[in-house]
Amino acid sequence: MEIDARFRYYFQHPWSRLIVAYLVTFFNFLIFAEDPISHSQTEAHMIVVGNCFSFLFNKYPGLEWNALKVICWILAIITGMLAGKFIFHRQLFVEVQCS
Incomplete structure (x- = not known):
């Protein structure tokens, strides 16, 4: 199956790659803006940060x-x-x- 040379040129062109990347980013933000879960407020407990801090500063003396x-x-x-x-x-x- 042969691909037309012009189609391949435009498909691999840097501008088309940039447009696809920007569209993916735009649609991700659009989904985030329309998602009601992202606007909810809940408390978050970051267990990892406390464990890393404790491991770094509290476990060894000095x-x-x-x-x-x-x-x-x-x-x-x-x-x-x-x-x-x-x-x-x-x-x-x-x-x-x-x-």
């Missing part, structure tokens, strides 16, 4: 342990990103050279 914990978090995130990029990504998604 500022030194808290700073060490944050440094370990940052090192773990950086190590995970680097290992994912340079070790796992290259091992799993190796390009196959065609001869």
Whole structure:
């Protein structure tokens, strides 16, 4: 099944992609504005924020342990990103050279 070249050109054109993205955003806001649930007022309890605050500041005594914990978090995130990029990504998604 062949696609007409003009249709493919306009289908892949950046303006048509931008228009589709803006339309999706507009319709999402339209649905949000017409939804009566979004205007209701209820109390929200953010359990995660309190647990993170407690875990960071209350579980270990002293500022030194808290700073060490944050440094370990940052090192773990950086190590995970680097290992994912340079070790796992290259091992799993190796390009196959065609001869």
